[in-house]
Amino acid sequence: MLALIQTLVLALDIYWWILIGSAIFSWLYAFNVVNSRNQFVGAIGSFLFKATEPVLAPIRRILPDLGGIDISPIIVLLLIFFLRQFILTTIAPILLS
Template sequence: MTSILQILLLILDVAWFIMIAHIIMSWLISFQVLNLGQDLVRQIWYGLNRLLEPIYGPIRRILPDMGTLDLAPLVALLAVYAIRIVLMNNAAMFY
């Protein structure tokens, strides 16, 4: 059962990393450090968007419209971290 806990934690860590990469890339694009005219940048950006939209979409529907400020990634990061805390606090159930 310990391996199930470790696999769940690994999945949460990978999700956390992908979300952080998406957030940093969105900042770099909005500050025009990265250009979506470049093929590699555009492919990575659209890949990350397709990967994370099923997570961000329901959160965006719940949150109020903030204009250009998107709080869905922040809420998703907090949710992943909260799930990780719950799993770690209940790790005794996996032994």
């Protein structure tokens, strides 16, 4: 059971970093810092978009329009933090005792 909990926490940690990478990449792309015509850059952007958009899109529909500010990644990061802490402090001690 410990291996399952650790794997789940690792998956949440990896997705945490993918979300941060996606946010940073979107800023770099928006400010034209990265070359959008580069095939490697396009592949990274496509991966990050496809990995994060299924989670971010429903949250964007719920949130009110804040102009050009997208706070949906912050909401997801908070949810991941809560879920990770809930698993480690509540579920893990119950399952491992």
